Amino acid sequence: MTTPERAERRRAWAAVAPALLWTLAFFVVPFAMMAAMSLWQRQGREVVRVWDLSNYQDFLSKPHLLGALWNSIEITVLVTVISVVLAYPLAWIIAERVPRHLQRLALALAVLPFWTSYVVRSYAWTLVLAKNGVLNQALIGAGLIAEPLEISATRGATVTGFVHFFVMLLTLTIYANLVQLPANYRRAAADLGAGPLAVFWHVTLPLTLPGIMVGAFLTFVLCIGDYITPQILGGNSELVLPQVIMLQLGRGADLPMAAALSIVLMTVVTAAWLACARWLRLERA
Amino acid sequence: MTAPVELVAITRDFGATRALDGVSLGLSAGEFAVLLGPSGCGKTTLLGILGGFLAPSAGHVLIGGQDVTALPPARRPTTTVFQDYALFPHMSVAQNVAFGLRMRGMRRLARMARADEMLALVGLQGAGTRRPHELSGGQRQRVALARALAVEPDVLLLDEPLGALDLKLRRQMQDELKSIQRRVGTTFVHVTHDQEEAMAIADRIVVMNGGRIEDEGTPQRVYLRPRSRFTAAFMGEINLVPARVGGAGDGHLLLETALGPVRLALKGDLSAVQPGARLALGIRPEHLRPDEAGLRIPGTVIETIFSGTHQRVRLQPSPAGPPLVAHLPQGARVAPGEAITLAFDPAAAVLLPEA
Amino acid sequence: MTAPVELVAITRDFGATRALDGVSLGLSAGEFAVLLGPSGCGKTTLLGILGGFLAPSAGHVLIGGQDVTALPPARRPTTTVFQDYALFPHMSVAQNVAFGLRMRGMRRLARMARADEMLALVGLQGAGTRRPHELSGGQRQRVALARALAVEPDVLLLDEPLGALDLKLRRQMQDELKSIQRRVGTTFVHVTHDQEEAMAIADRIVVMNGGRIEDEGTPQRVYLRPRSRFTAAFMGEINLVPARVGGAGDGHLLLETALGPVRLALKGDLSAVQPGARLALGIRPEHLRPDEAGLRIPGTVIETIFSGTHQRVRLQPSPAGPPLVAHLPQGARVAPGEAITLAFDPAAAVLLPEA
Amino acid sequence: EELNALVWCDHTDPALIEPFEKAHGVKVNLKEYEGTGTALSIVEQSRPGDWDVFVIDGIDVPRAIDAGLLAPLPVAELPMADIFPEVVLEGFQSRDGNTYAVTEKFGYNTISYNKEKISAEELSEMQALWSSDEFAGRIAIYDYYLPVMGMVAMGLGKQTADIGEGDLPAIRDALFGLKKNARSVVDVVSSQTALATGEVDILVGGGEWVTAILAADQPELDWMIPDQGAVRWSQSIGVFADSERKDLAVEFVKYILSPEGQARLATSSCYWAMPANAKAGEVLTDQQKAALRWDDQPDYLKRAQLYPAPDGDLDAAMQDAWTEMLQH
Amino acid sequence: MTAVLRLASWGYALALYGFIFLPVVVLVLFSFQDGRLPIPPFEGPTLRWYAAVWQDRSLTAALGNSFVVALASSAVSCALGFLAAWGLARGRLAGGRAMQGLITAPLTVSYLLIGLGLMISFNLTGISPSLLTVGIGHAVINTPLCFAICFASMGDHQVNIERAARDLGAREWQVLWLVTAPMLLPALAAGFALSVTFSWDEFIIAFLLSRFDVTLPVEIWSLLRSGLNPKTNAAGSVVFLVSVAMVLAAEFTLLRRRR
């Protein structure tokens, strides 16, 4: 007998199946292939299917590859922290200080540059940060500095480009968290004698922390995996993991090594995920 | 720990809406006052103005004789229990209760001891280490109460604190609220739109409607002698019979009604009532009883509905007028279509404006 | 348009939970049956099995004599009105009402005409072009009703259809439901946990508890002569006085109670009652009246609460036993601490198992 | 019909491609790359028949022949006689009597600089670039390991053709010194940008391909060859062995090697450089020839050495050294 | 104190808005630069770089490609994500949490790795890079997004609405098509709009999985690598305007629906 529940389950399976198969075919299988590839080797001009960990050993023994991992982690952590610290007050100001009917507009303005192409945005920063660029000209013109700041082609430039992007992203997510926080929590705290700072510290901040963590994790993932910004803004003064991966892919034609480095990158992201896992649950309304 | 409250001509506008319209009200220290009224009548607005979350457009708030109109919530001798409890979800129950004390700079040990005391007061001994989400609705309600009382406010404000509870729990919490209020002696201002709840707990009921106070007084006064048609109908089912003043004098008023002439004894000055004036006579269903002394009303039964403690009977009075509702004892044998004579004691009826 | 319903030994398990435990029930065609019981007792489960949303773990469902246990909802002669109305938010009111007809392939014009008819039936003429979110709660409820009735089901299932309405609207919709049911003649199975609602509308009340049927019968029967302690307490407040059978005979039972000896006239076979057996005597508060004939109980008033139609008085009986609750008339002048004598007619009391 | 060509960025100039497309009524699909490794990895990731035309570094032609990528060219139909003899690279491009690729363009990896900021004399000693402090922060390095490492080797007194594993430590140290002085390590466009915007005064690895295109706007940007010489690069064009449109591909090669094609290639938008066909001189304007230093070529050719052409292992080692420099 | 706080707030907001707008302003300003170098000094306005963009046929082709890929991949993502969300929210499936985790997993993986993995597997299975493979890549990253958005707006209150439809005789596809999808239209629209945005701006996957037909970001990338001039600024400004126009269009149509 087909009970209603069984029919329901069958329908549910039929609905989930396409996405599952899709994910399997175009996400899980590619990942497996990449993992397999990472165990092969580039020998001379050929890829040979010997199964060993020599790519990983190489990675661990070559300081310039290991260095790329460290650069990646340092830059990503720096970017994540700076972005959160910059975005939170802005989101707070929009949510709390801007009149309600203007909040959408304020938010739209805060993310407007989102709509320039990502590649173009990095390029635009090179123009801003160049030795004779807008920033230096303006600062010199204003008499604030005598010699142009040397920001272009440095880690500072990379971090600036990243922070620009993620401040927008985080302002959005943190704002969304702030406005969905029921007003009664803040009222209750104020009612019990908390001043504005105490309300923020004891109530608003802890209650928006999960949202911040989600945003921070998103920032981490997107930042550590990005190739464009460091490539355009970093001036090759140092390399991050994605740049090294792309080098293996292009100049080195070493797909196995690229795959191995990708697995390393994946491991870092997974570690970050585990670190924030308890804030990253997907809930239904 | 307790203080009188005085609202002076409070008006509050939201854009074009006038949520409160010249509300004046005095409450004694230690009183349990209930603001009762339909949705949108301005109860929450009034409570917000008392608590300092809203500023009045005009008028003053005095607590313990001091004008607090300009003070923020944190500096008023009031605390609020919110309908949704607003317990801090990231703190334990004890931390919630101790929050106000912490803001006042009380030491950890001292405030935790006090939190335990407060939890005991509301019957939640030992629940201090739990998180709000681990509690049932009724338990959360108690925590919210304990948190608000912990800072020893002069006035406790409660905005439909029982609205989210199911009926049984609600009736039970009413009793507890009342007994806690008696123990602490704090002035309670409690908002509800449930008139049974209001009667069960209030020392004084303040009936609101459309931003104004319609009536105020003890539950008995407001139920049995309502000052307005609105109050009369809001406090419970009532039959309103149109009446015309035939004459007055000798402490009595002579009314012409569809049910026949009614002689009503009234206290006070009758000269204000003009002969010919149109009024309404309010008769509660439980005051219409079979075959008793008083004014007799013959009629025909339209419908009987068994309601447990009584039978609810609708009948068409023979003289004329709109159908009446009467509560008859369970045992009364009445059936639709049957003729029946009921009676009521004019002393139990109440005279109300026509509309 | 209408049909009898027969449930045969329905059992339903959810994993380890037994939501229904051998429920058998027969309803006549055109009956207004109310399933009444506390939260979690299995009402929704039973209704789901009737509607075909759930399959029973054991047992059969017969509608109009036909076994429908294996049919999906769409092929049963039932439709359901959900507590949250479940109106299609993206369709107009008329499209909502006409949906079932559309699924049956009825032409646009024909089904729109029928939708208008149905809307008229529920008092919503002309509201067809509106969207559900533009309607009030009570109006949505009516649309849901019209939608379910539009396809002319034999049996209409209603799962707490009035649960989301406020009290006043709820009482009003009860009357309308009842009168619509009379007009269409369809068998209604209505779920609620509000015993006042059940008494107001039911032809037959089915009291459920813990997955079983505790009692069933007319409202009067179930309220005045409950078959179990659970039913007695669930239908309204009741005083349960422990009683021991002293002896039986002559159509009477002699009980020893804390209030003194009680002689109870009982119909039927008394031989089943063993002398010495422990029972409980159930007395509704409204049956305890001041100074009347019957068994007199002296006592001391503990507390009086004004409740509008009556005063709720708690008193400690002098002989012994637990405090009793009595409903006294509004005018009765009683104060805490006062001595008072109440009386009840043993014929109005009901004998219940001890626990 | 479509022709798929794997090319350097100079071939993506519509001014170069459109005349051919019009003449033959075809569409030319171009995929650009930078560096032979990238090209080979793209080819590896393709299916046979995907590609028709290949533009590749002159010194890497043998790698492509070894891998069986290239088809013999009908030399009789090509203007072989007009190619500057110095850049023909017979030994690289022919095998067993077949010619697999023809040089189409050449130039130098040496030093581009800003005349207003620094004089050619100051740059004549290459070693100063990595050992002297006076260039600190004024240098950009062209981000391609082969020519720059070749230059550094020459600066250290080695021959580019002889570079072996043993030379790498010295070269690497020199690179580290260079990196210390450098503001950035840049691709083709960023190298132009860096010079043009005054970001740096010196581009190591630059040459006419960086500055010629800017000559009209910014005459102060120039290039020179230090005392130790420069690296000569050349690019060759060939046809894929498994091309399914060999005839059209050969037509394309013919067009590129024709005087008109050569002139357009020499002055295409990504970078300018000397055409391999001497007859292009008849099509180019005097101004263009001046920018290309047409007349100085005999001298330059003498002072330049070919790109290093490492085998697989050495290539990997050189890339590692380069990446280490980037991370230094 | 409050005055200081207010002043600090507005000062801060102003500074951050300045930071956020700086590159865009510079980009647009120097797209009108009458000279080769898009850096100060500004040498007076010209539209010639816009003309150059207009005449660049690979750029215009890339613009079209981007549209096609964005729309098609978003449609696929929405369909897959919606169905999966519905199945997982409604049917109490054993292992539901695990499946949910699997479907959302791509959200937590860098695009580079997704692109590389796909490139490797397409390579090993002999599938040539094309707009189709780019579209697949974009649907991989956007399906979890659409899933998450739909899943989050699947409330239990909709269960009864679907039941009501079934109860009234609707077949399963009718329930989905006539009731569930229209009911979740806001979520679907949001998912679609977001997917289009992400696909529109995505570089690395498109770069790794395309060959001749490329999307706009990839074309702009090669533009960047083929010469420094304000044409890049002009192209960037055009993309900016097109994107803002799309956003406004989406906003207005969605807003109108909500009213």
Ligand SMILES: Nc1ncnc2c1ncn2[C@@H]1O[C@H](COP(=O)(O)OP(=O)(O)OP(=O)(O)O)[C@@H](O)[C@H]1O
């Ligand atoms: N922030 C506000 N903006 C605009 N109008 C408001 C606002 N707050 C309340 N109002 C309006 O003021 C009136 C009184 O609202 P209030 O919330 O005080 O009613 P209430 O008696 O508490 O009703 P309820 O029982 O529904 O809670 C209503 O008409 C309401 O719409």
Ligand SMILES: Nc1ncnc2c1ncn2[C@@H]1O[C@H](COP(=O)(O)OP(=O)(O)OP(=O)(O)O)[C@@H](O)[C@H]1O
């Ligand atoms: N899908 C389910 N899975 C597991 N247990 C269930 C499920 N549905 C119901 N139950 C359990 O079966 C019992 C009866 O539930 P049911 O919903 O029928 O109660 P109810 O009488 O309708 O209660 P309420 O008045 O709260 O709606 C409860 O213990 C409930 O927890």
Ligand SMILES: NCCCCNCCCN
């Ligand atoms: N793709 C850019 C090439 C520019 C010229 N480079 C010369 C040396 C390359 N082998």
Ligand SMILES: [Mg+2]
């Ligand atoms: Mg309110």
Ligand SMILES: [Mg+2]
């Ligand atoms: Mg239920």
